[in-house]
Amino acid sequence: MTAIKQRQVFYLHGFDPRGAAHYHRLYREQAAQQSKVNGLNINVADRKRHSSHSHRWQLNANGTQSNYCFLSWDDIVRRHWAKGWKHILSDMLSFMRCYVLTPNAFRYIFAAPKQLMAGLYPALFMLLSMVLSGWASASAATQLPWQAAQWPAGLVLFAALMHGSKWLGNKMAVFWLLRIYAFSARWANGRVPELEARINHFAGQIANAINDERNQEVVVIAHSVGTMVAMPAMARALELINDKARLANQRVVLITLGHCIPLVSFHRKASAFRADMRALGHTPELLWLDYTAPTDGACFPLLNPVTSCGETCAPNAGPRMLSPRFFTLFHPPRYKKLRRAWYTMHFLYLMATDKPGPYDFFAFTAGPLAIASQLKERT
Incomplete structure (x- = not known):
């Protein structure tokens, strides 16, 4: 089992106008609740602005320090957030x-x-x-x-x-x-140009963390529409790595949660997007875990995002299609209520559970073991 002393985590949020303050508060609250399940007493430090498009906070648990970086694009979301009936009808x-x-x-x-x-x-x-x-x-x-x-x-x-x-x-x-x-349709058809510069900015930060030898593990974790942003950001970050040996021993991990990637990748004009996915699907050194739940109506459950759009994955490369098996993580009465709350169901990936099981967001982002070791321990 590989123990981690220093980890760098990047989090990419979904199509949500709420910013870093909301997600910092959510992480702190849910981590405290999850400690009763996984025994990880995670000390979540205050949030600090790192740059115009990122916020950071420290996580300390059982001798492991994780630098949690929230990659922000909520300002772009707000510019595309339909408010009046006119814009809602246009979206329809x-x-x-x-x-x-x-x-x-x-x-x-x-x-x-x-x-x-x-x-x-x-x-x-x-x-x-x-x-x-x-x-x-x-x-x-x-x-x-x-x-x-x-x-x-x-x-x-x-x-x-x-x-x-x-x-x-x-x-x-x-x-x-x-x-x-x-x-997603606007993006696929090249009508969200401001997102390109932001993706390049994210890619640079991720590449710098991978190039930094002090980071024993680099984790990029994305949720919902953030999984789409993660595809080109991760592909471009890998191009910026000084030494490909820095990917050895599953040191770099990509975790996609509740993905809805086909909303872009299936579009005819999204050829550059598919090329980025093909590049990720041909990087066997990258540990890519894709978690989707069949009960989550806002994702494409257990669908390989690379092969589903016509691209291929190299042997021993591409995403591992996994289910968080939410029904095993919550007490039956509570889970019955959660299944009826479709909006909440899509955010369960980021929340504390009632019982331990095969999926633990907080162990992945702050636990003392490398994620590859956690997978072996949980299976």
């Missing part, structure tokens, strides 16, 4: 055009049927909102004794009801997946 039209009314729709259906069903959910919500708001405003307006005021009063009431419906939709995360679909 983009989803229909790029994912439903296209020959690629069959690829998505076969890859993850729940994905398209989840994408259609906002459309049903919007239709129901308009029908109910229209019916309620018309019924109320016709009750006014002044006929000339009925039409403008109905419009005002309709607008108010639709505003309330949008507020409810945001609370229920109805439009969250819709925004992801629209953003």
Whole structure:
């Protein structure tokens, strides 16, 4: 078993407008809860801004120091976060055009049927909102004794009801997946140019950590849409390594959680993105662990992100397709409730569990053993 004294962790968040403060607080709270399960008393230091696009905090547990770096692109997310009905409707039209009314729709259906069903959910919500708001405003307006005021009063009431419906939709995360679909389509078609510079910035930081011999292990861990960002960032980082021997002994680890990579990789124009994935799939020195749960409706469960888009993996290379087996990590009554909370289910990868098992986010990021050793111990 390989013990780790110093580890460098990079975390890439998903399509979430919340920044480093939210994820630092989440990690601190959940690590404290997980200590009752894994016995790791992780001391989570205060968050410090490292650069304009990264924040860092120290993790100390059982003699192991992990430097946790939050790679931030939430500012880009906020610029593409549809707010009003006009932008939400635009996202819906983009989803229909790029994912439903296209020959690629069959690829998505076969890859993850729940994905398209989840994408259609906002459309049903919007239709129901308009029908109910229209019916309620018309019924109320016709009750006014002044006929000339009925039409403008109905419009005002309709607008108010639709505003309330949008507020409810945001609370229920109805439009969250819709925004992801629209953003992914724009990215695949080269319409998010600001993301390229950010990816190159991330790649430089990752490469510097790999080149630093003091780091016994370098872990890049990405969640949800962050797994898409991780593909080119990791591929470019590997190109910047001074000595390929620094990848030996599974020192560099890529962990992708709840990936939805086909939302970009299946697009015809995403050839450069697929080339980056092919490069990762032909790097056997890289330990790539891909965790997806069949109960997570926002991911592509147990689908190889490299081969599914037509690329190949070299022998003993590419992602190891794994399931966190959430049903073994939570007590049955609690798990039954979690399965009904689809939004929470997608974030379980980052949260504390009730019981020990094959997956432990906090042991991966702060534990005293190298991740390769942890895998052997857990199987």
